[in-house]
Amino acid sequence: MSESSWEELVTAALLGTDRRTTPVGTAGKDAPTALLDTAAVQTVRRRAGLRPASAAALPEPATEDRRPALPSAARRRLAVLLADRPDAGSGGRRGTAPDLMELLPQWLAAANEHGYAAPPDLLPALLDAARGRTDLRPQTLAFAGPRAIWLARLNPDWRFALRSTPGGGTAVPALGDPVEVERLWQEGLFAERVTLLVAMRAQDPSAARDLLGTTWSTERAEDRLMFLDSLRTGLSDADEPFLERALADRSRNVRATAAELLSALPGSALASRMAARAASCVSFDHTQTQPTVVVEAPHECDAGMERDGVVPKPPAGRGERSWWLGQLAEAAPLAIWSERLGGRKPEEIVALPVADDWQGELHGAWCRAAVRQRDAAWSRALLGAPASPGAAGPGAVSLAERAKLLAALPAGERAEWVAGFISAHGLSEAFQLLGVCATPWAEPLGHAVVDALNIARDAGSYPWSFSGVMGLAERCLDPATAARLDGLTAIPDEPEDASPGAVGYWSEAFQRLVGTLRLRATMRAELTAP
Amino acid sequence: MAGPTFDDMTQQGVRWTADQVLALAPDAASRKAGSRLGAAGPWSETGSSGDGTVWGLCKGSGSKPYQTVVDIADTAGPAYKCSCPSRKFPCKHALGLLLLWAGGDGGVPDAQAPEWAEQWIGGRRQRAEQKRTAGPSPATSGDPEAARRRAEKRAERVTAGAMELEQRLADLLRSGLASAESSGYGLWEETAARMVDAQAPGLAARVRELGAIPSSGSGWPARLLEECALIHLLDQGWLRREQLPDSLAATVRSRIGLPAAAAGPAVRDRWLVLAQYDTADSHLTTRRIWLYGEESGRMVLLLSYGAAGRAPALALPVGLALDAEVSSYPGAGQLRADLGEQFTPPTPTAVRPAGVSTTQAVARYGEALKDDPWLESWPVTLDRVIPAPDGDGWQLADADGKSALLLASSAMSGSGLWRLVAVSGGAPVTVFGECGHRGFTPLAVWPEGPGEPIPLC
Numbered sequence: 001m002s003e004s005s006w007e008e009l010v011t012a013a014l015l016g017t018d019r020r021t022t023p024v025g026t027a028g029k030d031a032p033t034a035l036l037d038t039a040a041v042q043t044v045r046r047r048a049g050l051r052p053a054s055a056a057a058l059p060e061p062a063t064e065d066r067r068p069a070l071p072s073a074a075r076r077r078l079a080v081l082l083a084d085r086p087d088a089g090s091g092g093r094r095g096t097a098p099d100l101m102e103l104l105p106q107w108l109a110a111a112n113e114h115g116y117a118a119p120p121d122l123l124p125a126l127l128d129a130a131r132g133r134t135d136l137r138p139q140t141l142a143f144a145g146p147r148a149i150w151l152a153r154l155n156p157d158w159r160f161a162l163r164s165t166p167g168g169g170t171a172v173p174a175l176g177d178p179v180e181v182e183r184l185w186q187e188g189l190f191a192e193r194v195t196l197l198v199a200m201r202a203q204d205p206s207a208a209r210d211l212l213g214t215t216w217s218t219e220r221a222e223d224r225l226m227f228l229d230s231l232r233t234g235l236s237d238a239d240e241p242f243l244e245r246a247l248a249d250r251s252r253n254v255r256a257t258a259a260e261l262l263s264a265l266p267g268s269a270l271a272s273r274m275a276a277r278a279a280s281c282v283s284f285d286h287t288q289t290q291p292t293v294v295v296e297a298p299h300e301c302d303a304g305m306e307r308d309g310v311v312p313k314p315p316a317g318r319g320e321r322s323w324w325l326g327q328l329a330e331a332a333p334l335a336i337w338s339e340r341l342g343g344r345k346p347e348e349i350v351a352l353p354v355a356d357d358w359q360g361e362l363h364g365a366w367c368r369a370a371v372r373q374r375d376a377a378w379s380r381a382l383l384g385a386p387a388s389p390g391a392a393g394p395g396a397v398s399l400a401e402r403a404k405l406l407a408a409l410p411a412g413e414r415a416e417w418v419a420g421f422i423s424a425h426g427l428s429e430a431f432q433l434l435g436v437c438a439t440p441w442a443e444p445l446g447h448a449v450v451d452a453l454n455i456a457r458d459a460g461s462y463p464w465s466f467s468g469v470m471g472l473a474e475r476c477l478d479p480a481t482a483a484r485l486d487g488l489t490a491i492p493d494e495p496e497d498a499s500p501g502a503v504g505y506w507s508e509a510f511q512r513l514v515g516t517l518r519l520r521a522t523m524r525a526e527l528t529a530p
Numbered sequence: 531m532a533g534p535t536f537d538d539m540t541q542q543g544v545r546w547t548a549d550q551v552l553a554l555a556p557d558a559a560s561r562k563a564g565s566r567l568g569a570a571g572p573w574s575e576t577g578s579s580g581d582g583t584v585w586g587l588c589k590g591s592g593s594k595p596y597q598t599v600v601d602i603a604d605t606a607g608p609a610y611k612c613s614c615p616s617r618k619f620p621c622k623h624a625l626g627l628l629l630l631w632a633g634g635d636g637g638v639p640d641a642q643a644p645e646w647a648e649q650w651i652g653g654r655r656q657r658a659e660q661k662r663t664a665g666p667s668p669a670t671s672g673d674p675e676a677a678r679r680r681a682e683k684r685a686e687r688v689t690a691g692a693m694e695l696e697q698r699l700a701d702l703l704r705s706g707l708a709s710a711e712s713s714g715y716g717l718w719e720e721t722a723a724r725m726v727d728a729q730a731p732g733l734a735a736r737v738r739e740l741g742a743i744p745s746s747g748s749g750w751p752a753r754l755l756e757e758c759a760l761i762h763l764l765d766q767g768w769l770r771r772e773q774l775p776d777s778l779a780a781t782v783r784s785r786i787g788l789p790a791a792a793a794g795p796a797v798r799d800r801w802l803v804l805a806q807y808d809t810a811d812s813h814l815t816t817r818r819i820w821l822y823g824e825e826s827g828r829m830v831l832l833l834s835y836g837a838a839g840r841a842p843a844l845a846l847p848v849g850l851a852l853d854a855e856v857s858s859y860p861g862a863g864q865l866r867a868d869l870g871e872q873f874t875p876p877t878p879t880a881v882r883p884a885g886v887s888t889t890q891a892v893a894r895y896g897e898a899l900k901d902d903p904w905l906e907s908w909p910v911t912l913d914r915v916i917p918a919p920d921g922d923g924w925q926l927a928d929a930d931g932k933s934a935l936l937l938a939s940s941a942m943s944g945s946g947l948w949r950l951v952a953v954s955g956g957a958p959v960t961v962f963g964e965c966g967h968r969g970f971t972p973l974a975v976w977p978e979g980p981g982e983p984i985p986l987c
Contacts, residue, residue, distance in 0.1 A: 080629065
């Protein structure tokens with residue numbers, strides 16, 4: 001029977017045998033039964049006679065991942081970490097078991113250090129995890145490798161992988177092919193062009209800048225801003241002429257970014273212009289009994305200052321002159337101050353009295369300059385001693401500024417400073433500072449945190465007042481600390497003035513801490529196994 | 531029997547993977563809770579012995595830790611015992627303990643079982659031994675005459691149900707399928723309830739399915755006619771079962787939903803667990819487990835049921851092979867079997883089922899329809915196929931040919947599709963799945979190089 005007779009059967013069935021003559025012989029049966037008989041034969045015949053479809057275009061195979069495969073124990077560990085996906089509304093007490101998802105970032109970092117390839121079957125779960133958490137993306141994509149990019153082209157949910165990987169949306173080998181680079185730069189989509197520029201800048205900074213120069217004058221203002229921002233990587237004195245030209249840009253944001261980049265180059269013409277301006281505002285008064293810094297803030301914001309990126313209009317509530325002063329002192333190379341203020345070292349300069357309440361403004365600008373120029377000596381001076389109370393510190397700087405200044409110090413010194421801070425002030429303000437310390441926490445920082453937690457427990461408060469620091473400690477303490485912590489997991493007698501049940505919760509929190517540290521040690525060992 | 535080639539093989543056999551452990555979880559919440567307990571923190575006095583026992587103490591919210599013990603060498607899948615009050619089975623402690631053990635990082639050392647664990651294990655093994663020596667329990671008590679009368683009574687009811695259903699189908703065809711679109715689910719639900727009364731659950735399930743077809747998108751009249759015709763075929767098969775060959779009559783009985791026993795001879799083999807997946811409706815969770823016999827090359831299906839919201843009792847680790855006996859259910863074209871005695875704990879295997887091309891796969895399904903025209907699909911292993919996007923869907927294309935199988939639309943949702951695509955990476959893979967008239971449903975994939983099967987369901 002031909003295919004058309006099946007169509008006829010369906011039509012007859014749809015309309016009903018009362019309305020339509022059955023297209024099959026009834027042979028003594030009533031019409032519906034005859035139709036069903038034939039349809040049954042047809043159905044089985046159609047199913048039995050199924051033919052395969054013709055093949056569609058096959059996908060281009062993924063680039064081979066030549067990295068070695070994970071050791072089997074590490075592979076299983078990753079599967080377990082990924083299975084612990086957080087779901088909404090599962091609040092409540094954290095219990096004694098580790099937060100596995102929180103360990104994923106360091107697992108990924110360690111796996112990347114070893115240079116392992118990701119197991120292909122776990123790529124979808126990895127990409128899903130990174131989709132929900134942007135902070136996981138760089139490590140995830142580095143680990144996931146070329147096959148993840150290949151997958152992301154097939155699944156719109158994972159398109160972020162194409163955006164955030166250099167060369168993700170385009171073929172990476174294009175970098176070696178000047179014709180292809182030129183074509184992509186001229187014809188590519190904005191995202192592709194940014195990707196190309198970033199990838200190129202990482203490999204050959206001058207070539208990237210020259211490429212940008214070829215089309216600079218024809219780019220749209222918001223595109224110029226993004227392209228200019230990509231020069232942050234690999235910034236050097238060779239970029240100065242280009243950036244100087246960008247100071248005359250039509251767009252104010254482009255000018256400001258160019259000025260900011262130039263001020264990060266202490267040898268640049270802009271830096272020396274700013275140095276001259278800033279130096280003229282700050283002088284030294286020897287006539288006082290104690291040498292004093294005297295500030296004479298600028299009286300106007302001239303066209304030259306504006307061209308160099310000074311914003312003339314202050315935000316509401318701030319005086320024009322102090323606003324200008326702050327910007328000049330921030331953009332001037334810090335090295336000029338020693339010269340200007342009698343050859344003193346940074347810590348001596350910071351200790352000098354400042355006349356007429358200018359201290360806050362001046363020290364604030366120096367803080368921003370120290371952060372921008374990543375100047376360890378100045379950062380150290382402005383941070384002051386860790387034990388000194390925040391508000392009375394030499395720079396009178398906020399915790400947020402201190403955290404930024406700390407980032408300019410070498411890792412060991414940073415850990416030591418924060419340890420001193422915690423010993424003096426406890427944990428309640430330490431969270432932000434701990435966040436900038438290198439992990440795992442070096443001694444004496446680990447010691448200081450554990451001691452402070454111990455003190456907090458003995459003080460009788462509930463552990464969740466410290467849940468932020470606890471969470472950090474679980475992820476950042478050196479796993480070798482675990483043995484020392486075992487004693488804290490016991491449930492001691494409840495002190496009389498303690499919050500009810502607090503000791504039990506503390507014991508639970510410490511158990512989780514110890515458990516997490518042990519797990520981290522295991523994770524690390526699994527990754528180093530042959 | 532191929533020797534296990536796992537690198538972390540220990541004297542008590544091979545540790546499972548986390549995926550295999552997590553597959554035992556009764557639900558997603560248990561899976562999550564169990565994962566959290568799969569770390570050393572709350573555990574103490576853990577250990578495992580050479581005969582497949584794992585135990586440990588887990589600190590909970592109370593002062594006394596829970597005692598958890600698992601017997602992974604049991605003939606009917608792992609058995610669990612935990613002193614916690616949870617009614618989940620296995621509970622999160624058992625899952626956590628198995629994960630810790632699977633982690634293989636010394637969290638569960640080889641040891642002598644403590645007394646509390648030994649007692650439970652000893653009791654179980656003794657009971658199992660008694661059962662074995664006593665032989666199969668005598669057929670359900672009562673006299674055979676009464677059983678025969680009961681069966682006759684039921685057959686009469688089914689016959690009445692089948693005749694009523696024939697009448698309803700004839701009415702539908704007389705007034706036209708178009709009328710089914712307006713009558714909605716109600717009509718079919720009521721008819722399905724009549725079939726339940728007639729003690730024909732197989733018919734009831736098929737009738738209930740009809741209700742969803744009119745709203746299932748373009749081409750529904752053809753699909754509705756197909757399903758009506760197959761129900762008609764089943765009714766007629768039942769009404770004329772006396773004239774059918776025995777094996778086909780048995781198939782009809784099983785499709786109608788009459789009880790049967792796995793009466794086939796016990797076949798011992800190394801059975802590779804290819805896939806395990808659950809489907810649930812409002813009353814029942816059905817678990818399907820596909821096994822492949824390494825020596826016999828046979829494919830069998832184990833079914834296990836759980837009341838709504840509860841996990842079916844049988845759970846096997848996908849990707850491992852067990853030395854065990856299975857016995858088949860009667861009926862032509864029926865792959866269903868029961869798992870009998872299990873001789874060793876599951877171990878990894880390098881064996882893969884022999885694969886076929888896409889053309890051969892649809893031919894296999896066609897062949898199988900000769901024995902059982904009601905078959906929706908047939909288990910096949912495709913060799914050297916590449917997943918390729920095809921419009922809105924995906925297909926598995928022969929790497930060395932021009933043919934392809936479309937994936938069933940049900941396989942397009944869920945994470946399995948992307949695992950399949952990721953494992954392939956555009957290269958040929960071996961895929962096990964169900965090939966039927968709705969398309970191909972992939973259930974497990976092996977990478978091009980060496981490697982264990984990766985579950986896709």
